[in-house]
Amino acid sequence: MRDEDTPSSSLEPPDPNRVLTRTNWAALRHAYGPATDAPEMLGALLNADQSVRTRALDNVHGILHHQNTIYEATVPAARYVAAVLSDPRTLLPVDKARGSFPGCMRAELLTWIASVADGVRDAIAFDDYPPAVAMRGMRPLLFSAASTYVDDIDRHVSEAALAACIPLLDDARLVHHRAALVPSVREVLGTSELWQHRERAIDALDDWGEDSSGLEGQRNPFLFCDTDLSPDDFSWHPGSREGQHEEPPF
Known part of the structure; x- marks a missing residue:
């Protein structure tokens, strides 16, 4: 599930071309x-044609992470995404559906990592389901790649990076990074225009034993009290373009 030379737990991003070819x-x-x-599919994420990039992004969501x-x-695909x-x-931009x-492709890829x-x-219990075990082993690499952008000047990229880092910090090897991210989670993600990001910030701070007071989430997203999205626009969290789960194959 990885190229033959690079251990999945390495913090150094692999050569993306080697991931594709090896x-x-x-x-x-x-x-x-x-x-x-x-x-x-993966190579097309960097295509010069915006429609090709957009279709590739949809395929990465809908086929490699359906x-x-x-x-x-999904495992080598994640290594490739981290690498690029x-x-x-x-x-570069991608087409946006309702x-x-x-955000640009970078923000979209960070959302996919999330x-x-x-x-x-x-x-989540996996009963030793190999792809999930391999993905857990790769969390330090994904965090190293995503955390690079938590202070990005592009607000959409910064928010997507923080949203990606939060679930990765479940990992015992990474939990010590939580304290350093708390201010950004509060001040950036917690003040996002997107209620999904604000809610993620509140949940993270609460889970980490930090103060989430003053942040405005949306505890029942189906009420659609916010004006961010209409019911027709609803996507359940920032890691989903399709808005729903299916039972995993294990």
Whole structure:
């Protein structure tokens, strides 16, 4: 599930081209069968054509991480995404459908990492499901990649990075980073225009034993009291473009 040279727990991002070319994709599966098409999907995230980039992003969500499920192919896909976050081409825009979160491709990829990280939180039992175990082992790499952008000048990127870091900090190897992120979680994520981000900030601070007073979340999102999104626009959390879960294949 990884290229042959780099351990999954390494903090150094792998060479993205090696991930594409040295992963045995045919031996891995995604939502619709063997992941032989994964290299094309992932490579297209950096395509010069905005419509191609957008379609690739939809495929990365809808095929490699369909309805937030961790598949075998999700693991090397996450390594690739972590590796390309610093590529200047991730600053390019993507098409936005109604209900999409704002931001460039970098923000979108960080949101995807948030969804993957949510899927392997410590509270979820996997019974040794190998892709989930492998993804948990990779959390230090994903945190190293995402945390680079928590102070980004682009507010959308910064918020997406913080949203990605929070579930990764379940990891015992990373929990010591929580204290340093608390101010940004409060001051950036907690004041987001998106209620999903504000809610994530409140939940994180409460879980970490920190003060969340003064932050305005939306405890019942189905009331749609906020004006951020209409019911038609609803997406359940910032790691989901599809707005729903399916039962994982384990």
